[in-house]
Amino acid sequence: MTITQSWRSIDAWLTRHAPATYAVLAPPATDAELAAMDLPPEVVESLRCHNGLTATSNTSTSAPVPPTANSHKTSVNDEVLVPAFRRDG
Numbered sequence: 076m077t078i079t080q081s082w083r084s085i086d087a088w089l090t091r092h093a094p095a096t097y098a099v100l101a102p103p104a105t106d107a108e109l110a111a112m113d114l115p116p117e118v119v120e121s122l123r124c125h126n127g128l129t130a131t132s133n134t135s136t137s138a139p140v141p142p143t144a145n146s147h148k149t150s151v152n153d154e155v156l157v158p159a160f161r162r163d164g
Contacts, residue, residue, distance in 0.1 A: 078117055082124035101126045 076084075089097035104126035109119055 078120040079124055082121065099128045099130045101129045 086097065086100075089100075103124060104122040108126065109122060114122075
């Protein structure tokens with residue numbers, strides 16, 4: 076099962092069983108949001124389904140907030156670093 080297929084299953088379940096949670100899923104990341112980053116293809120595929128959340132009001136306050144395409148960017152010496160998804164270790 077691909078990541079996109081997994082998201083479709085999750086979306087269908089949330090729509091039926093947790094519509095308030097489904098409602099806060101952000102739309103897909105745009106090409107412009109993803110262009111400046113060197114993310115693994117699996118992360119890009121997931122962000123093309125949902126780019127994080129639009130709100131956290133119905134999630135646990137202790138739960139981590141899912142990242143968005145823009146939340147991974149850290150500018151250091153004109154480089155874009157993605158600490159959580161770095162491929163070099």
